[in-house]
Amino acid sequence: MAFIGNFALLLAFALSVYCFGAGVLALLSPDEPNSQRLSETARRAGIVVFGAVFLAAVALVVSAFRDDFTIAYIFHHSNRDLPTPYKFATLWSGQEGSILFWCLLLSAYAFVLRLRYKTDPRLFAYASVVVAGVQIFFLALVNFAANPFGLLEGPLRPDGSGLNPLLQYPEMVIHPPMLYMGYVGFTVPFAFALGALIMKYPGEKWIHITRRWTMVTWGFLTCGIFLGSHWAYSVLGWGGYWGWDPVENASLMPWLVGTAFLHSVMMQEKRGMLKVWNMWLVFACFWLAILGTFLTRSGIISSVHAFAQSSIGSWFAWFLGITFAVFVFFFVLNHKHLRSDNKLEGMISRESSFLFNNLLFLLLTLDVLWGTWFPKISELVQGNKVTVGAPFYNRVAIPVALILLLLTALGPLLAWRKTSLESLKRNFTWPFTVALIIALFVMLTPTSWGSIFGLKPWHDVSYFYSLMTIFLSALVAFTVGSEFYRGGRVIAEKTGQGMFASMVQLTHRNTRRYGGYIVHFGVVLVMIGFSGSALNQDKEAELGYGDHMQIGSYDLVCRSYTQDDNANQETEWALMDVYQNGQLVRTMTPQRIFYKASQQASTKPDIDQGFKEDLYLVYEGQNDKGQPVIKAHLNPMVIWIWIGAWVMIIGTGLALVENAPVPVTVRVPRMMEHAAPVAGD
Amino acid sequence: MILGIVCAVLITAASLFYIFYLPGELYLGPEKTRASYLRERKDVVYENLRDLNFEYRAGKVPDTDYQSLKANLQDEAAGLLAEIAQLESGAIPAPRKARS
Numbered sequence: 001m002a003f004i005g006n007f008a009l010l011l012a013f014a015l016s017v018y019c020f021g022a023g024v025l026a027l028l029s030p031d032e033p034n035s036q037r038l039s040e041t042a043r044r045a046g047i048v049v050f051g052a053v054f055l056a057a058v059a060l061v062v063s064a065f066r067d068d069f070t071i072a073y074i075f076h077h078s079n080r081d082l083p084t085p086y087k088f089a090t091l092w093s094g095q096e097g098s099i100l101f102w103c104l105l106l107s108a109y110a111f112v113l114r115l116r117y118k119t120d121p122r123l124f125a126y127a128s129v130v131v132a133g134v135q136i137f138f139l140a141l142v143n144f145a146a147n148p149f150g151l152l153e154g155p156l157r158p159d160g161s162g163l164n165p166l167l168q169y170p171e172m173v174i175h176p177p178m179l180y181m182g183y184v185g186f187t188v189p190f191a192f193a194l195g196a197l198i199m200k201y202p203g204e205k206w207i208h209i210t211r212r213w214t215m216v217t218w219g220f221l222t223c224g225i226f227l228g229s230h231w232a233y234s235v236l237g238w239g240g241y242w243g244w245d246p247v248e249n250a251s252l253m254p255w256l257v258g259t260a261f262l263h264s265v266m267m268q269e270k271r272g273m274l275k276v277w278n279m280w281l282v283f284a285c286f287w288l289a290i291l292g293t294f295l296t297r298s299g300i301i302s303s304v305h306a307f308a309q310s311s312i313g314s315w316f317a318w319f320l321g322i323t324f325a326v327f328v329f330f331f332v333l334n335h336k337h338l339r340s341d342n343k344l345e346g347m348i349s350r351e352s353s354f355l356f357n358n359l360l361f362l363l364l365t366l367d368v369l370w371g372t373w374f375p376k377i378s379e380l381v382q383g384n385k386v387t388v389g390a391p392f393y394n395r396v397a398i399p400v401a402l403i404l405l406l407l408t409a410l411g412p413l414l415a416w417r418k419t420s421l422e423s424l425k426r427n428f429t430w431p432f433t434v435a436l437i438i439a440l441f442v443m444l445t446p447t448s449w450g451s452i453f454g455l456k457p458w459h460d461v462s463y464f465y466s467l468m469t470i471f472l473s474a475l476v477a478f479t480v481g482s483e484f485y486r487g488g489r490v491i492a493e494k495t496g497q498g499m500f501a502s503m504v505q506l507t508h509r510n511t512r513r514y515g516g517y518i519v520h521f522g523v524v525l526v527m528i529g530f531s532g533s534a535l536n537q538d539k540e541a542e543l544g545y546g547d548h549m550q551i552g553s554y555d556l557v558c559r560s561y562t563q564d565d566n567a568n569q570e571t572e573w574a575l576m577d578v579y580q581n582g583q584l585v586r587t588m589t590p591q592r593i594f595y596k597a598s599q600q601a602s603t604k605p606d607i608d609q610g611f612k613e614d615l616y617l618v619y620e621g622q623n624d625k626g627q628p629v630i631k632a633h634l635n636p637m638v639i640w641i642w643i644g645a646w647v648m649i650i651g652t653g654l655a656l657v658e659n660a661p662v663p664v665t666v667r668v669p670r671m672m673e674h675a676a677p678v679a680g681d
Numbered sequence: 682m683i684l685g686i687v688c689a690v691l692i693t694a695a696s697l698f699y700i701f702y703l704p705g706e707l708y709l710g711p712e713k714t715r716a717s718y719l720r721e722r723k724d725v726v727y728e729n730l731r732d733l734n735f736e737y738r739a740g741k742v743p744d745t746d747y748q749s750l751k752a753n754l755q756d757e758a759a760g761l762l763a764e765i766a767q768l769e770s771g772a773i774p775a776p777r778k779a780r781s
Contacts, residue, residue, distance in 0.1 A: 048696045
């Protein structure tokens with residue numbers, strides 16, 4: 001298998017080099033008689049690259065299933081008793097395998113791109129060459145710097161070291177692929193953007209193509225980030241879902257810039273504005289995705305999620321430098337092609353709301369970038385590493401997120417070009433009033449109704465933020481709801497259909513807009529989930545048989561504690577009875593697992609999830625008497641984060657659906673007699 | 682090992698055959714021209730008009746705003762149509778086909 005794997009990787013590398021070289025030659029001499037043939041061979045070579053990388057990936061997975069410990073990577077990341085799903089996860093659980101997995105996903109994206117070349121053959125030829133350039137880098141890495149098929153030195157071992165215990169969790173089988181599909185996918189919009197810049201592509205069609213790819217990529221990254229958060233919450237046992245860890249930040253930065261791009265791209269499509277800005281945003285998405293990979297793999301910044309320190313960091317540093325230089329070169333060369341067709345006409349308009357939205361996303365990205373790199377920067381400047389924590393990020397992130405929520409509420413109410421204050425007042429009054437009533441209700445209701453009620457903003461700034469989040473979330477929910485209602489009513493009046501059917505038809509007529517609104521609604525739910533963190537509680541106790549501990553309205557009683565043993569792991573756990581108002585409501589079993597092959601321990605918290613709050617128990621270890629040390633967390637509203645994430649993903653999927661045709665005529669210019677009928681309202 | 686070498690040779694041969702054997706015509710697509718760019722732009726302006734009409738009927742845009750925005754968009758569409766008409770008085774390039 002090692003031979004087949006190595007052969008497939010070398011073949012893929014050679015074909016990528018051909019795809020790039022032949023593609024560049026064909027584009028440089030378009031009038032040569034054979035240039036189209038050369039371009040076609042380049043495209044086909046790119047298609048075969050996918051087959052070759054797929055073969056290499058299959059070879060590695062088969063080696064994991066065959067327990068082929070002659071391959072060093074399999075020895076270090078698998079063992080004989082590893083459950084079947086985790087044998088698949090071996091592919092991305094280590095440095096070398098995950099780079100091969102990156103190559104596989106990039107080749108798969110490139111494969112689809114090269115198959116769909118008929119959309120615009122010349123633009124796709126440019127994009128294919130750019131993607132081939134990126135493929136050369138990753139395939140060089142996997143062939144010459146981080147080869148997953150390297151053989152183990154010394155005598156053959158009877159069993160492997162096993163998979164990292166933290167990765168032995170069901171979500172870990174899907175979280176990395178989702179995150180990687182997000183990271184890798186940004187290569188495609190970047191390739192189209194750079195291609196369009198190099199060829200001075202006339203018009204905005206390239207951005208229409210790019211937007212769809214960006215939405216797919218953004219959807220995967222969203223999915224990956226939330227799966228990662230859920231994994232951290234369910235496995236790491238610290239009671240939280242986001243720790244502002246450098247590797248978490250690495251995934252957040254391209255997501256933030258990608259979100260900004262998905263908004264600003266509408267200005268380019270509709271008004272021919274922000275062309276330079278969008279070009280840089282697409283580049284920043286790609287560059288930050290590579291930077292994130294560099295952070296995870298170089299060992300330059302320590303993180304619980306990072307791979308061990310390795311020499312491939314310098315490869316990434318060079319690649320980041322080269323891509324930046326190439327992009328800047330072509331930007332300087334062709335920037336005049338990116339002149340805006342229109343200017344901002346009014347400060348109260350859809351355009352200005354997108355502009356502010358973009359500036360805020362950029363501010364947030366810079367905050368995260370600065371905080372992530374601060375330990376390294378402080379080490380270079382002062383000689384000692386200073387790490388920044390959640391308060392540093394929250395100081396900027398929370399106010400910015402609140403203003404973004406306000407813009408999310410305002411945006412749909414603003415017209416393109418300009419909006420009068422009268423129009424704003426007319427559309428904004430009742431959602432604002434209802435949201436205010438809800439916020440006052442939450443503030444004035446007694447705390448006995450639940451931990452989220454009775455928030456007094458003057459007691460603590462975090463309560464103020466939570467209350468503002470609830471107010472603004474309600475505002476967004478009502479403005480989004482009013483958009484569906486108003487649109488549905490127009491269709492209902494015209495067709496005589498019921499309101500729900502009209503709203504479905506409305507969504508189908510403009511999936512991008514209404515899918516986007518559903519994403520906004522998902523964001524609202526996520527924000528409500530975040531707002532609960534201001535009210536988190538935790539307690540720790542050493543518990544013998546029958547001992548109690550109290551947290552919130554829960555009384556926890558240690559019924560027993562014991563241990564278990566099987567071929568893969570040893571488990572210690574406590575049996576905790578949970579009482580509420582004197583009634584037994586649940587029995588929970590927080591665990592601590594010791595994995596034999598890797599000789600590593602991991603906690604497995606037990607979480608009682610509810611719509612109001614989560615009861616989260618962690619088995620911290622044993623005290624001197626052999627009794628369990630239990631840490632209990634009470635985390636309000638967390639479930640809304642996961643529900644919101646699902647809504648966001650459903651909205652993204654909906655936004656990707658083609659619009660239904662709308663057969664209506666609009667009379668357009670006064671001065672043109674032959675104005676054609678167009679799809680209208 | 683021998684089986685591996687045989688597989689490698691076969692895979693390489695099949696790949697080279699697929700890459701370099703190009704029978705028939707190659708699809709090159711239509712040439713991107715100023716006129717095709719203007720037609721794309723015209724479609725966008727029409728779509729903007731459609732959105733504006735819909736928002737007006739939904740009660741989101743007051744009458745004064747609607748009239749002014751509609752006039753702006755109609756002027757933009759008129760300009761585009763005029764330029765397209767001017768360009769179409771010449772020949773519009775047909776989709777290109779090249780023989781391999």
